[in-house]
Amino acid sequence: MNKIRRSIGVDRFMTGVFYAIAIFFFALLIGFASYVIIGGLAGASSEMFAFERSGSIGNQLFNTLYLVFISLVFSIPIGVCGGIYLAMYAKQGPVTKFLRICIETLSSLPSIVVGLFGYLIFLVMAGFGRSLIAGALCVSILTLPLITTTTEDAIKGLPQGYLQASLGLGATRWQSIFHVLLPACVPRIMTGVILAAGRGFGEAAALLYTTGSGSDLRWSNWDLTSPTCPLNIFRPAETLSLQIWNLQTNGQDRALANLSSAILLLLVLVFNIGANALSRRISKKSAGEAA
């Protein structure tokens, strides 16, 4: 009897411990996010939102979005095609196995190592100079494995009948992929792309030596070759995360760094919550189809 009572006591105690741990970390995460967002926005003045050369975050916000956009322009086609290859064309064998190991290696590479590689390839060898495009390509390398694996999983997750029916109607493999499988996968691939974008926004270590820290934009200048034109991809570009880092090293203007942390965090949270909501809708929909 005593033993049983003790077991039940221990069980209750441990349940309490787990509740405590869960509540503590939950509160910590929520507290962290609200501290950053509320603290950042509360300490900001209106001129910090301007698109000025210094003392504001407008240009950095634009650079962040633009850099992620450019990086996705490179990583989506390659990643999606790589995923299609893995799901549809790759034969089981040493090459495919090696390709999977490569994807895993890429996805676990420290971002600073990718930054070094990008520095060597794009700056030293290709001679781009510190530029948005060099940073965007580094971010592409970092997001490529994520997009590849999501695409592969999305295609493999479709019911067998899709491919069978399409092949049965006399379509070639490519026609089936392009007209049947890919359209069915678009929401899932989008989820991966949104997550990839979220990762790109926060990237800093890979950009440290590749994009430089230019924030001098003239919004009336649309000459694509000029270094102050916002759309020129060969100009240096300071992103929000780099701005936080630079402000930390210079040690001034805490309120500005707080604000850019808040905006960065909001950006990432919105994208991640969006990806989450999208994937929920997909799983609900597919559950409905199955029923």
Added chain:
Amino acid sequence: MNTTKGMFRKEYFWRSLMTVCGLFVIVLTISIGAFLIYQGSGTFTKFGHSLAEFLGSTAWDPADGADGGGTVGALIFIVGSVSTCGLALLISTPFALGSAIFMTEIAPKFGEKFYRPVVQIFAGIPSVVYGWVGLTVLVPAIRDVFDLQVGHSLLAAGIVLAIMIFPTITSVSADAIRSVSRDCRMAAYGLGSTRWQTTYRIVIPAAFPGIISGVILGLARAFGEALAVAMVIGQTTALPTSIFSRTKTLTTEIASQMGNAMEGGELKTALWTMALLLFLMSLLFIFLIHFFSGKNPEKAGEKSAKRASSGEKKSAAAGQMNAVEGGK
């Protein structure tokens, strides 16, 4: 006939394009590895330092020029990296495991609907934000609480990393725990176990490979983190003597020195060697995850945890036997 021919031509064209993209990933990975090896081996070939010096000496004073003549002992950074990551794991793992158990065993509905998405969303928070909050909140707090001159310390870096890797470890181990088959749990309950007994005698042993994978994934993230650590660790080139000492890690040294090092010089080459070391470490982590996730090597990492492999079931059965025997 002509259209059929066109159809096949298209098929072959697109198929080769897809293959090229697949192969591009291989080429990219190999070229990253090759460049790292090519640049990083210069320390040993061009400047003639020994591997023992690089890994075992604390004398870090590489010359910033192509002539060499400095010393390249990276032990300080290696010790710094290992101790910050170790500290982070020490802090994070029990809590992450506890949360994973909470959201799968104790409150599955709340866990699935609410806890899990929140944890996943937090996995994506940029590391600079963690670093910045660490610098502005944690560092002064440590200074005041422990009555130190400066709050920058190994401890601060460990705590920042612990919070950073907490979501990773939690969601991967929760997947592993969830994939333990229901029968195992039901059998344990049927034998009269309490929930806690079921959890730690049956579920945890059965999910162990997946949990280890989660911990290693977290470790890999902590190991590669540069800027968040650089903000709070104090950047002092000295071996850490306690958790309050300031030091440097491999990544923070690369981040702070790369910009002012001369191309082809000894300093830059030594930094490349450190990057090579990081690359080798991440390969090691992948190998370990494969090793622990057992028979399903192609789907290691997050995915292996989702699938209850036959190996896991076997160990679940073994765990059950132990529990039965322990109960006697």
